[in-house]
Amino acid sequence: QSALTQPASVSGSPGQSITISCTGTSSDVGGYKYVSWYQQHPGKVPKLMIYEVSNRPSGVSNRFSGSKSGNTAFLTISGLQAEDEADYYCNSYTSSNTRVFGGGTKLTVL
């Protein structure tokens, strides 16, 4: 049950687009459509941003999008805004019926 691999940090300027990767194995990310992404602001509870690889819950901005290729999932944020600065975590269902999170990525809006 190794954690999914995410970059420790990414940054971008307002208005730009950034992409965060989340790499697992064929036993988790690559094997299932159940990859989710969460946003967590300091001292706050995680918030679901993307589920089932590319679906957005009601109320989440369409600036957030998700995709997957092989064993790697991606979260893309377009039109960066200051309020997007937060930690982002991916999560996947696994072949053991467990779940696994990525180590988290700190997004800095320059």
Add this chain to the structure above:
Amino acid sequence: QVQLVESGGGVVQSGRSLRLSCAASGFTFSRHGIHWVRQAPGKGLEWLAVISYDGSDKYYADSVKGRFTISRDNSKNTLYLLMDRLRPEDTAVYYCAKDQLAAPSIDYWGQGTLVTVSS
């Protein structure tokens, strides 16, 4: 609206046990899988355990298997986590979180309860 309220956290000595509770409201508790997830101070999220909607299936992270036990009481809309043989590295905020209906994706989280294990 969906509410998940954790309780039972506090300071406990290493080697002791502690039971956390999570009271649910605003949705049909008995239809959803529920998880425990923790976050150590300044660290990332760590998935711990999940229990199926009816309590028949339980799965654990290797890091807590054999020490932590997840359970639920659907008549009380409450989830539990019994933590035995606690270690200082178990110090964290513990969240309960619910799955979407019929899909293994966490959609709502509680506010969390802090557990501090002293050596």
